[in-house]
Each structure stands twice: as C-alpha cells, then as structure tokens.
Amino acid sequence: MTTTVHPTGTDSPRPSSGRRSPLSAIAHLRELPVLLALVALILVTWLINPLFLAPQGVKDILLNATIVIILAAGQAIVIITRNVDLSVGSILGLVAFGTGSLFVAVPGIPIIVVILAGMLFGAVLGAINGLLVTLAKVPALVITLGTLYIFRGLNNAWAGGTQFFADDRPQEFGNLSVDTVLGFPLITLIAIVVVVIVAVFMSGTRSGRDLYAIGSDPDAARVFGVPVTRRVLFAFVTNGVLAGLAGVLYTSRFNSVGATTGTGLELDVVAAAVVGGVAIFGGSGSVIGAALGALLLTTITGALTAVRVDKFWQQAIVGLLILAAIVIDRIAAVRTARRLRVSESRDV
Amino acid sequence: MSENATKQATRTSETANVLADEPKGRTGASRVLLGRDAIMIYILLAFLVYASIALPRFASPVTVGFLLLDVIPVLLIAMPMTLVIITGEIDLSVASIAGLTSALMGVLWQAGLDMGTVLVISVLAGVVAGALNGFLVAVVGLPSLAVTIGTLALFRGLALVVIGDNAVANFPPALTGFFISKLGATGIPTVMIGVLVVMVFFGVLLHFTPFGRGLYALGYSKEAARFVGIHVNRSKFWLFVATGTVSALAGVYWTLRYSSARSDNASGLELTVIAAVLLGGVSVFGGKGSIPGVIAGVLLIGSINYALRLSRVxxxxxxxxxxxxxxxxxxxxxxxxxxxxxxxxxxxxxxxxxxxxxxxxxxxxxxx
Missing domain, CATH: 1.20.5 (Single alpha-helices involved in coiled-coils or other helix-helix interfaces)
Structure with a gap:
C-alpha cells in the first residue's frame, strides 16, 4: 500500500498527472523536515550564543558528526532493503582495534593502505552478516543481533586489556582529524565524498534502484527479475565497508581504541537514519537524509551545551526527535495514500 | 492435593498443551516430546547434568542462588516480551524503563517518601511509559521497532534528567536484605516466588485464554485476526502496558538487589532479553513461540554463562x-x-x- 518514494522526493510517476513543478518537488522532499529542523536548531542556537558558529565550534560539531554520518549512510542502504544491521558498532570496534594493531605491527605503513585494509576488513564482516541473512533466510534483526555479540566478543578476546593510544600512530594519521580545508576537517571531507558517491549510486544506477524495489516488496522484486539475494548481500557488504572506514577514521579522531570501542553505537545509527526520513520497513528514504539525521542528532549535543541547557536533557530530546520524525513520516504517508486514492478515483 | 502440587500440575499440563497445539504434523506423545520447546528443555537439562559432573562447584545451593539472582531481570522482562514478539511487534525500550524506574526510586527515597509510596509511584511510571509505547504503536499506528528506539532514548534520557549522575544507595537494609535472601537451604531466592507468579500469569494468559490464543492469530495475519473478531489495537496496547509494568518491576528488583539507584542501571539489557526470547523459540516474525520454551532459553543462557564464569572463562x-x-x-x-x-x-x-x-x-x- 505504501508508494515507493524516489530519493529525490518526487512521487512515482502517476498516469493522471504530469511532472510536478520544481517548487512542489522541494516541498515534498523526504529530507525537508530534518533539514528544516537542522537549520532552525543552528539559527536559534547561534542567536542565543554567537560563539556556536565560531570556526572552532563548527569544527567540533563536524568532527563529532563524521563517524555517525558514515555509519548512518551505510545503515540507510541496508534499511532501504527492509533489513537492518545492528552489528555496526561491533564492526567499527573490531576495525578500529585492527587499525591500531596495524600501525604497531607495520611501522611506516602508508595511511591509504591502512584505510583500504580497514574497509576490506569491514567488507568481510559485512559479508558474514549478508551471507547469514540471505542464505539462512532469517530476519536481519536476529542475525545481526547475534553478530553484534560475536564481533564484540572477538574484539574483547583479541584486545583483552590492550589499548592503543594516539602515540602509537603516525602524526599525519592523527592530523586527518586536525587539519582543515575551508573549515572542514579532512575526515569530514572524506565522509562527505563517501555520502555523495553512495547517494549518486542509490538514485542513479540500476542496482541502486533495485534496492528500493526490494525494500518496497521483496516478492514482487523477485518476480520482476531483480537478483534479490545478490543485491541484499551487496547492501550488507557496502555497509560493512562504510563501517570499516568509520572504524579507521575513529582511530584517527579519538585518542584510544580498545575492547569496548563503539559499544552501543548501533541504536544511535539506526536512530539517525530514522530521523533522516529512512522508513524503518524499507523502500523509502535516502542516504543524504540519513547523513543529515546524523548531523542533526550530533549538533543537538553541541547546541544544548552552547545554550547552557542541562546536559542531562540531551538524550531525552534526542528521543523526542526520533518520535517526532516517525510521526511526521506517518502523516506524510497517510497524505500520499489519500492523494493517490483521489487521483485513482478520478481516473475511473 | 496441596497447593504446591496443583501449581506443579498446572504447569506440566500447560507445557503439554502448548506443544500439543503446535501444527507440526505429529500426533500424541511424539508431539510433546519432540517439539521445539521440549528440545530446548532437553538441551537445558543436558547442559545442567554435564556442568554438574564436569564442574565440581556447580551443583550446589550457592549456584542456584546466584544463577537465579542474575537471571531474574531477564526472566521477568522476557515474559511480556514473548507475548509482544508473538504478535509481531517488538519493545526495545524495556531496559530504559527499568533504568527510569530505578532513577525515580532513588530520587523519591532521597526526598524522604516512605518505601510503599516510592514503590507505587515507580511502578506507575512504568505503566505510564508502557502506555506511551502502546499509544504510539496501537492508536497512532507507528512501527514498534522505530517507536521503541525513540522511547529507548527518551526514557533513558528522562532517567538522566531525574537523577543526573548521582547514585542513591541508602535503601533500608531490611528491604535490600530481603531481596537477596534465600528460601531455607535450597538456595532459591525468596523473590523467585514473585517471579514465579509473573511467569504463571503470562503463561496462563498466553496459552489458556482467548486473549492469548488471539495473539498467535494476530502474529500470523493482522487482517485475518481482525476479521475473526480480535481487538487488534486494544490487544497491542495492553501488551505494551504489560511490558512497561514488568520492566518497572525489574527496575525495582535491580535497584534493591544491588542497593543502588543510578540512571544507567540495566542499560543494554533489552538486547539480552530479546536474544533470550528468540533463543527460546519465539519467531521474530510473530505467530510462534511459548512461555516454557522462553523460560528454558533464559535459563540456558544464564547457566552457560554461570558455568563459564565458574571455570574462569x-x-x-x-x-x-x-x-x-x-x-x-x-x-x-x-x-x-x-x-x-x-x-x-x-x-x-x-x-x-x-x-x-x-x-x-x-x-x-x-x-x-
């Protein structure tokens, strides 16, 4: 009954009407609510405390958001196929610890090799999830809940009490999250490039569009000739690659990585995707939206500190935001359904 | 017949009935003895026997006591969670509700209210929290996975608002002592009586009442369930109220067992509970599962963990x-x-x- 909404926000082509005007297309963007909320939040905070938008303040917000943005983009791909990956926090932890070990084991290893190795490691972990989900035909929620524990346990067994600190890594690697270009930290630029690539893939390629079809109705997609198993596996592997990248960048951003790195991140990431307009039952939403959702959720923390709201309120407000996002999504869906009914009855 | 024996008899016939109701294509005793729940129970028993032989300190009242004290929160929350998952929904906010209850208890007790009032208000908070979930899922019609991720953050956030980063630990020793006391020399904690009441309540509710049987229908097909006259939304609403209430009880237990009220109590417990419920044979798609299977699942995870810890893993x-x-x-x-x-x-x-x-x-x- 739900309609497939293109990530650009226009409705599926309807026989009764032509293309909508650009203005109304913007007004129906799924990402609009989260974008408005983000702009309003930044404006209000800036009016109360102008220091909020000082270069250092902006840099802090972007640095804090980078990791979650990458994870949320990957999670969006998986959720769009009507699956979910709860193990991303554990994947990030394993890759982050792996990155630390790599720098110690191979002194002078080029940074690009480390990044690629981290992404490859993530891909392997993502493939484990994907294979279990597609071959055993068991819901992703259960499988990835299991691998959440297993990956975390492996991380614990591997790391034990060991921690790697910033001194164990070359200076240039740490500088990735210190140096800025036009006010943007380098790791944030990496994240933006990644999100743009994935967004173009999702909206512009056949296999990207297939993922939406699978999420809207897996059986119909199969009948239509979409290679569902291969595409879903691909979504999990891509998510693993992105979680791996996030793991490497986490190591650059934060001082220490150890056995518990990334614990509890999974629900934040799913929350960011949901706030960004990705429907939890698949078929709708976009990677850009998920990235904006992640940015919104991390900006709130900074904003509350800037306007001197008790820091204890922060999590409760995040919860309210998630609920608001779902309610807005629901209202939009009801309105679309009603409009479709009206246009269908006119056609008769 | 003594009261205890009656209870025992009810529980055995309950197990038998559940298994008999499963459409497995088997008949008679083989249905009961080869069902999914029965296999789960065999695995549990086999493991307990193995552990008792292999680990010298395993078979003792001390084990029984600590094992049960540790699994009680999971066991409690798993009961209503089973019903929720059977209807095809999920509740991720349970641990946050327990944390919120714990925080409230601490603050109210600190403020000088008497213990009775504190307990009533704390459990009521759980009821309200569950009703909020139920309202959003059943009345507004939102997906429970998304809603309860939201309320997971919201309730944990409210716990932080209530108590901040303080901890309250000065609960009356008589009360905290009661929560870790044992029934004579058996090693079984006294609070197990209450837990048993909760288990029997949800077991009977699920397997022996029209309401409970309706939940299976609901899990298979919402439309079909509506057509045969099941109040789909009302059932869901009350189930979320039930998870909220029992989570609050688990929060109370957690607070008094560890004699500490903090905002991060029981955090992360939701995934443990769900893992145990699914291990107990409940299908995450809904429509399948039983209380005896889930109890076996919870106890299996609990005893494996305990045994591994005993052997210093x-x-x-x-x-x-x-x-x-x-x-x-x-x-x-x-x-x-x-x-x-x-x-x-x-x-x-x-x-x-x-x-x-x-x-x-x-x-x-x-x-x-």
Missing part, C-alpha cells in the same frame, strides 16, 4: 556464546527444512520421473 568470551547460540537457534530450523525439502524433491523425482520438476503436487498425487 573471562566475561568477554561469554557474549560470543550468547551470539552464537542465538544465530544457531535461528539457522538450525532453516537448514533442517532445506534438507527436508531437498530430500522430498529427490524422492518425488525418483518416484515420478515423467513429472516435470516444477509440476504441481496435485498432479503427482493423481499419478499415484
């Missing part, structure tokens, strides 16, 4: 066990049914070579 490996058990428990049925289908196809092909591989079964039957 570090805590870190324990979660690998939990995860592997969970994945094995869901993959095994898939693998078995795939093998069975493959066998069936092969037999068909051998018997009716002229029938096309994709021929309909009715044609095959007529050929015979």
């Amino acid at each position: 570090s805590d870190v490996v324990l979660i690998i066990v939990t995860g592997s058990l969970l994945i094995l428990s869901v993959i095994t049925p898939s693998v078995i049914s795939a093998i069975r289908r493959w066998n069936h196809d092969r037999r068909l092909r051998r018997h009716v070579p002229q029938a096309p591989a994709s021929g309909s079964t009715s044609a095959v039957h007529q050929a015979h």
